[in-house]
Amino acid sequence: MNEPSCEDVLMARMAEADGEESGFLEKQLTAHIAGCANCQHELKQWTTLNQVLSGQNLLEPRINLWPAIENRIAKPTGSFRGWKPFALIGLLLVIHKLFEMLSASDPGMVLKIVPLVIATLLFVLIKENPFKINTQLMLER
Amino acid sequence: MDDAATIKRCQQGDREAFRHLVERYQKRAVAHALAILLNRDDAEDAAQEAFIDAFKAIGTFDTSRTFYSWFYVLLRNRCYKITAKRRYTESLEVAELLVSQPGAADDTRLALEKALHSLTREEREIVSLKYFSGLSYDELAMHLQIPRGTVMSRLFNARRRLQGKLAGVLIREEGV
Numbered sequence: 001m002n003e004p005s006c007e008d009v010l011m012a013r014m015a016e017a018d019g020e021e022s023g024f025l026e027k028q029l030t031a032h033i034a035g036c037a038n039c040q041h042e043l044k045q046w047t048t049l050n051q052v053l054s055g056q057n058l059l060e061p062r063i064n065l066w067p068a069i070e071n072r073i074a075k076p077t078g079s080f081r082g083w084k085p086f087a088l089i090g091l092l093l094v095i096h097k098l099f100e101m102l103s104a105s106d107p108g109m110v111l112k113i114v115p116l117v118i119a120t121l122l123f124v125l126i127k128e129n130p131f132k133i134n135t136q137l138m139l140e141r
Numbered sequence: 142m143d144d145a146a147t148i149k150r151c152q153q154g155d156r157e158a159f160r161h162l163v164e165r166y167q168k169r170a171v172a173h174a175l176a177i178l179l180n181r182d183d184a185e186d187a188a189q190e191a192f193i194d195a196f197k198a199i200g201t202f203d204t205s206r207t208f209y210s211w212f213y214v215l216l217r218n219r220c221y222k223i224t225a226k227r228r229y230t231e232s233l234e235v236a237e238l239l240v241s242q243p244g245a246a247d248d249t250r251l252a253l254e255k256a257l258h259s260l261t262r263e264e265r266e267i268v269s270l271k272y273f274s275g276l277s278y279d280e281l282a283m284h285l286q287i288p289r290g291t292v293m294s295r296l297f298n299a300r301r302r303l304q305g306k307l308a309g310v311l312i313r314e315e316g317v
Contacts, residue, residue, distance in 0.1 A: 007297070011293055014296070014300065015278070015293060018271075018277075018278065019277070020277065044315070045304050045308075045311050046300060046304065048314050048315050049303060049304055049307065051314065052249055052253060052307065052310065052314055053253070053268075053272040053273075054272070055241060055242050055244070055245030055246075055249070056239045056241055056245060056250055056272075057239065057240050057241075057242060057273055058172040058173070058176060058239060058269055059172060059238060059239055059240045060168035060169060060172045061171055061172070061175075061181070062168075063167055063168060063171055063185065064167070065163055065167045065171075065188060065189050065192060066160050066163050066164060066167075068189055069189060069196070070156070072193050073156065073159070073193060074156075
């Protein structure tokens with residue numbers, strides 16, 4: 001195994017103090033620290049820092065989020081429930097128009113209407129705007 | 142009622158059971174969000190949104206895991222979305238992040254809070270989870286979704302920066 005650097009030794013000692021495995025032999029660490037004034041100084045400071053930190057806790061604020069959360073989860077999500085009536089109206093309008101066109105007995109118009117019906121049905125079936133940009137992909141870390 | 146039983150009830154659509162989860166974890170969630178965001182309103186918003194995300198996704202929760210480690214991922218995603226969206230100036234008073242244990246000096250707390258403010262969000266987050274929530278390296282890796290080696294190096298760098306910022310305090314404490 002290679003000779004550990006100061007950073008390796010300090011990280012290993014910190015891991016040991018945190019109750020974790022350091023990944024180095026105790027003999028190697030002890031030998032390095034015995035001959036390295038920098039590591040001795042860093043470890044002394046770090047022990048004091050641990051003491052300072054152990055005397056503190058995160059402030060847990062008095063708070064009650066439940067009323068706001070309850071209000072939000074009680075409401076059905078509008079996007080899912082809201083699309084159905086509009087899709088139905090759209091479909092009825094298209095069918096009505098289609099019958100109107102067919103009764104005029106112009107076969108060319110059918111070819112124009114069919115893609116429109118297919119597009120409408122597609123939007124209804126996928127239930128979501130396919131052109132929506134997912135900004136979350138950029139924001140996640 | 143333990144978390145696993147509560148979550149099973151939530152998965153069956155029991156909103157009252159979800160209320161228990163919110164009441165059990167809301168203070169911790171806001172405290173952790175505050176450690177990242179340094180803004181009380183944003184921290185509350187992030188926690189609230191994360192609980193709503195959790196409610197929507199509770200059906201996918203694997204009950205062999207701990208609830209809070211799963212929830213924390215949702216919480217930090219919300220925190221980072223807020224930081225990306227709002228370019229606010231960090232307006233929190235330095236005295237609002239920590240609370241001293243009995244016997245600990247108040248000026249030490251203030252110095253520590255100031256030092257924590259000077260860390261990056263990631264560093265502040267890992268310090269708060271390690272020291273104030275007592276997570277192990279494996280738990281930190283799970284909460285932060287980073288490899289164990291990155292946990293070690295991030296923690297090492299955060300401690301080093303804290304040591305630098307608190308040099309005066311540490312010398313004084315060493316002399317006590």
